[in-house]
Amino acid sequence: MAFRLIVASGNAHKIREIKELTAHLDLEIIGLAEAGQVPPVEEDGATFQENAAKKALETARYLGQWVLADDSGLEVDALDGAPGVYSARFAGEGRGDAANNELLLSRLGQLPLEERSAQFRCVMALASPQGELQFSEGVCRGVIGFEPRGANGFGYDPLFIVPELGRTFAELSSEEKNRISHRSRAIEGMLAILSRMGQ
């Protein structure tokens, strides 16, 4: 029987990507929405690692199950790493992706492309029901465009250009994004552990 792994996120896009990235493993991936009533975890850490650890640990202890948490965001070099851990609420709590993207474009103004470098970073924390933690991290470098392009993905995907491909994350198929994304690189670091689960 597949090993049940809770993903401590309510973000349907993230859960879908994590399902795709672990499809070859004998895991049953369950998002928070399906996991039952879980008290919300406040993401008040100063780093992706702190937030990922907190989400994974609190949820694992509460449910008594293995939990994987992903904390991720966009770090723009010209903005000294902002929005970083504030990526989801850059333009204000609950304002959403379009407002975040607009604010990012206005912060960068007409800076030339060579000064618009950025990276997506993802830190994953895997917590056992007993509270043991393991981490992995993935980074994907790119450049922030001048206007949104593409309709796939979520968050800052329409602004994030992969220089080698000349396309934004939102212009890639999910298979193409999964090949190079920060999330896939973080999952890679977890694969050895995840593939042993349930054996």
Ligand code: IMP
């Ligand atoms: P978290 O759910 O607190 O980790 O916030 C993650 C936020 O970072 C999202 O709401 C997006 O704004 C941004 N983000 C993280 N990963 C991606 C991605 O793969 N594409 C686009 N935006 C992302």
